[in-house]
Amino acid sequence: MTLLGLSAGYLTIFIAGFGVTLLVFARAGRLNLVECSCLSWLLGSGAVSLLIWLCGTFCSGLLLQMAVTIACLALGISGWRIKQKLGSKFALPLPTNVIEWLLTSLLLVEIILFFYVSFKHTLGWDGLLNWEIKARYAFLSGGVIPGSYYSDPGRAFSHPEYPLGIPFTELWLYLWMGEPHQFWVKTIFPLFYAAGALLLALFVTRLSTKRWPGLIVATLLAFVPFLSASPGGIIVGYVDFPMSVFYLAALGYLLCWYREDTVSNISIFAGCLALLPWIKSEGLILWVLLVFFGLCLSLPKHRTRQVTLALLPGLFIVVGWRLYLRLIHTFPPADFAHPSFSLLHHNLGRLADIGRVFSEDVSTLVYWSIFWLLAAVAIGYALSARKLEKVILAMAVLLPIVLYPLAYVFSTWPSYTAHMTSSLPRLLLHVVPAGWLAIGLALTQPKGQVR
Amino acid sequence: MPFRLYIHIGLWCALFAVFFAFGIRIAGPALVENHIGPVEVNRSIDAYILALSGIEHGSEKLPDVFGRLPKVGPLIIVVRKDNSQSEFLGMMIGYISWPREIKLIKIATPTAEKELAGINPDSISGLVFCLMDPPAWLGKPIRLGSSIFLVPSPKTG
Numbered sequence: 001m002t003l004l005g006l007s008a009g010y011l012t013i014f015i016a017g018f019g020v021t022l023l024v025f026a027r028a029g030r031l032n033l034v035e036c037s038c039l040s041w042l043l044g045s046g047a048v049s050l051l052i053w054l055c056g057t058f059c060s061g062l063l064l065q066m067a068v069t070i071a072c073l074a075l076g077i078s079g080w081r082i083k084q085k086l087g088s089k090f091a092l093p094l095p096t097n098v099i100e101w102l103l104t105s106l107l108l109v110e111i112i113l114f115f116y117v118s119f120k121h122t123l124g125w126d127g128l129l130n131w132e133i134k135a136r137y138a139f140l141s142g143g144v145i146p147g148s149y150y151s152d153p154g155r156a157f158s159h160p161e162y163p164l165g166i167p168f169t170e171l172w173l174y175l176w177m178g179e180p181h182q183f184w185v186k187t188i189f190p191l192f193y194a195a196g197a198l199l200l201a202l203f204v205t206r207l208s209t210k211r212w213p214g215l216i217v218a219t220l221l222a223f224v225p226f227l228s229a230s231p232g233g234i235i236v237g238y239v240d241f242p243m244s245v246f247y248l249a250a251l252g253y254l255l256c257w258y259r260e261d262t263v264s265n266i267s268i269f270a271g272c273l274a275l276l277p278w279i280k281s282e283g284l285i286l287w288v289l290l291v292f293f294g295l296c297l298s299l300p301k302h303r304t305r306q307v308t309l310a311l312l313p314g315l316f317i318v319v320g321w322r323l324y325l326r327l328i329h330t331f332p333p334a335d336f337a338h339p340s341f342s343l344l345h346h347n348l349g350r351l352a353d354i355g356r357v358f359s360e361d362v363s364t365l366v367y368w369s370i371f372w373l374l375a376a377v378a379i380g381y382a383l384s385a386r387k388l389e390k391v392i393l394a395m396a397v398l399l400p401i402v403l404y405p406l407a408y409v410f411s412t413w414p415s416y417t418a419h420m421t422s423s424l425p426r427l428l429l430h431v432v433p434a435g436w437l438a439i440g441l442a443l444t445q446p447k448g449q450v451r
Numbered sequence: 452m453p454f455r456l457y458i459h460i461g462l463w464c465a466l467f468a469v470f471f472a473f474g475i476r477i478a479g480p481a482l483v484e485n486h487i488g489p490v491e492v493n494r495s496i497d498a499y500i501l502a503l504s505g506i507e508h509g510s511e512k513l514p515d516v517f518g519r520l521p522k523v524g525p526l527i528i529v530v531r532k533d534n535s536q537s538e539f540l541g542m543m544i545g546y547i548s549w550p551r552e553i554k555l556i557k558i559a560t561p562t563a564e565k566e567l568a569g570i571n572p573d574s575i576s577g578l579v580f581c582l583m584d585p586p587a588w589l590g591k592p593i594r595l596g597s598s599i600f601l602v603p604s605p606k607t608g
Contacts, residue, residue, distance in 0.1 A: 122494060152552065182494040229478045
């Protein structure tokens with residue numbers, strides 16, 4: 001029964017995501033089945049978690065589960081009907097030569113191995129006490145987190161203010177399984193890996209018009225040790241990798257939109273952008289950066305209105321979640337002080353230590369191998385190309401890496417360096433797939449641009 | 452082929468080779484360590500409680516014990532400050548004792564005399580000490596596993 005419920009939970013998520021994807025891509029004529037599947041998972045998990053949160057303010061228990069299921073089915077049916085009406089056809093892009101077959105096979109083996117390794121590990125510290133805890137408590141209360149949880153100072157350790165994108169995806173599976181099954185719930189994280197790796201291959205292929213560099217970087221993604229074998233990576237149920245996939249997807253579709261000005265590209269950008277702050281609080285920083293990049297790219301195309309419209313769903317989620325936290329009197333977070341110029345001036349002396357810890361971190365081979373060296377070379381390639389989209393790509397990798405460490409100027413921990421050591425690697429993980437995108441595009445830099 | 456292209460290909464081949472060589476050495480062992488499962492509902496929480504306190508199926512047994520405590524008043528969870536295992540165990544106790552109200556107290560000294568002196572035993576449901584001994588004046592504690600001590604409220608039947 002547990003596995004049947006798990007399958008039904010996944011099916012409803014995919015139906016909802018597939019529906020949203022088809023609604024966006026219906027006019028495309030030819031629908032890439034791999035792309036649609038990846039987006040079905042990303043947008044489906046986002047849609048289901050948002051629906052549970054919104055519907056949960058009106059109902060709970062079986063009624064909540066039914067309401068969300070009906071909404072998922074309605075999305076799926078609407079998407080399918082529009083696709084049928086407009087006559088779009090699915091296409092499965094198959095490898096065309098031995099190298100592509102080999103790389104694709106390797107990628108599929110890696111995806112299977114991530115499921116296998118995930119089953120061997122428990123949820124990690126944060127995966128359990130910051131994220132899964134919310135899913136469990138909501139499950140025990142009929143699908144709604146009780147208001148007392150948010151304001152309980154005793155459980156402030158679990159960060160009640162953190163958004164519910166991943167916890168409510170876990171909750172959805174719990175509701176369908178009928179029990180908060182910590183073994184099976186971990187399957188969602190390898191799925192994020194699969195979606196991220198396949199989208200990475202797709203973006204590099206689309207932006208470089210060559211498939212092999214996309215497949216190479218997608219295959220190498222798994223060999224970043226922090227992602228595959230360290231506490232904080234995919235196998236321990238932290239939300240940082242899912243966040244990095246949403247960042248990659250938003251950035252990728254923004255760059256695709258710059259190249260090919262279609263409503264579908266900007267719509268998927270808007271969807272993935274909106275879900276960033278719904279996955280983790282730090283998503284707001286990435287959201288602001290992507291909005292800035294979007295505006296930069298829209299100016300030469302005179303498409304500022306499209307980007308302005310694209311930021312609205314995210315704005316709605318950010319404001320809605322903040323308002324909700326205020327209304328239920330959430331226990332205030334205590335890891336960072338409210339930023340102010342006086343505090344900045346007071347803590348400026350921290351910058352030297354922050355720089356030291358940062359450089360130690362990115363050069364830790366056990367975490368990253370030499371990934372950041374590869375990313376630095378790719379950034380050099382992108383900047384030397386002197387093209388707006390390449391510069392934006394370089395900035396999309398560089399700016400979060402600069403901004404994240406600077407946030408520790410406002411850390412309230414007695415030892416801000418300990419705070420950095422414990423959390424910075426996870427924050428840097430947000431940029432890793434975007435870094436691979438830059439690397440993939442650097443591989444195919446046209447001859448004249450290789451400097 | 453222009454010289455620049457040779458440099459380009461050589462550079463990326465070398466970088467990927469070094470990246471892969473380091474990466475596989477660290478990521479590879481993750482494939483062989485540990486075993487799959489057990490396929491249990493409380494797989495993660497039980498594994499941690501077992502490792503830290505020696506209690507099997509702690510997610511079921513500990514709430515059973517806490518269920519005998521008075522319903523009114525918070526459960527005070529006392530942990531050692533700067534001892535990550537003690538703090539982690541304390542948070543685990545907090546996790547499984549839902550929906551009971553809890554209060555986490557981090558204590559720097561091993562005796563905890565001063566910090567606990569202000570607590571009125573009648574206003575709480577009990578005290579749980581994680582990886583630390585309770586002060587003798589609190590009375591005889593109940594030992595749970597190897598590292599958890601429970602001091603029930605005097606109101607407990």
